[in-house]
């Protein structure tokens with residue numbers, strides 16, 4: 001039967017049969033169009049979701065790789081640096097001025113003395129303290145601090161650089177309560193709650209993951225243990241850093257010491273220039289002269305200018321790991337306010 005015959009058989013007059021057929025087929029076409037457009041919308045939404053998920057995954061992977069490779073590159077540079085002959089040099093930080101004493105490393109040691117003062121202003125250093133310095137370099141700061149600590153305290157210095165740790169073991173091997181291990185600040189090779197005080201000077205900016213580092217500090221500190229910390233960052237990164245410290249359950253106070261560090265760099269520039277001339281091979285100096293001056297923050301270098309113009313903030317921190325067993329008592333006795341304004 002023809003389509004028109006079918007409509008006529010349904011009682012639709014012949015002259016309307018063709019129009020009726022067109023109407024029905026139009027109606028079907030509309031339905032098909034609606035179904036098709038829904039299908040296309042769903043496919044487009046699915047593809048968009050897949051593309052967005054892939055982009056997010058790729059971005060986070062890229063960030064992770066970038067962080068890791070940044071840290072790895074830094075570690076390789078330090079290994080080379082500590083592989084050079086630095087004589088009896090024992091410290092490697094920008095220093096703090098004014099400094100007590102006369103020694104050639106007085107500004108660098110002063111950085112450690114200031115951290116100790118900060119601790120004394122907040123708490124009373126106990127004998128039998130178990131100290132850990134993460135990134136101890138050539139160990140001068142830690143050994144100096146241990147001498148100042150009362151009673152029979154002990155200390156462990158950790159650094160990623162095998163050359164630095166080798167030097168430390170040779171230089172301080174005769175001190176019974178001072179040991180050195182090689183390891184990463186992001187995976188400390190120590191049991192939970194095994195230290196009373198953790199120290200970290202001018203190193204964490206190399207690690208590439210502040211939160212992972214602070215969590216490790218929290219893990220190895222006993223409840224109520226203290227974290228003495230100094231480093232530098234771009235100004236806009238200091239507030240997020242404070243937040244990250246809180247996230248790792250370390251309750252800290254930040255003090256801006258940028259002007260003291262810039263002054264130490266200015267006063268110590270000649271010595272740093274001479275050290276580079278005496279200890280770094282000439283071919284490195286020719287190729288990397290500017291980078292070396294910058295690394296040492298010698299007068300006129302970008303790093304020195306950045307400190308002077310506060311494009312880098314150098315801060316010092318005293319933080320404490322919450323002790324929930326002492327919730328009704330203050331964790332530390334506040335003895336005096338530190339000399340500088342809070343950052």
Ligand SMILES: C[S@@+](CC[C@H](N)C(=O)[O-])C[C@H]1O[C@@H](n2cnc3c(N)ncnc32)[C@H](O)[C@@H]1O
Nearest residue numbers: 078091092093135136137160161184185201203
């Ligand atoms: C600027 S030096 C400071 C050394 C020492 N705190 C001082 O003031 O003399 C930074 C140190 O961080 C160490 N370091 C870098 N990345 C590290 C990591 N992921 N874990 C442990 N140490 C690291 C380097 O080997 C270097 O000794």
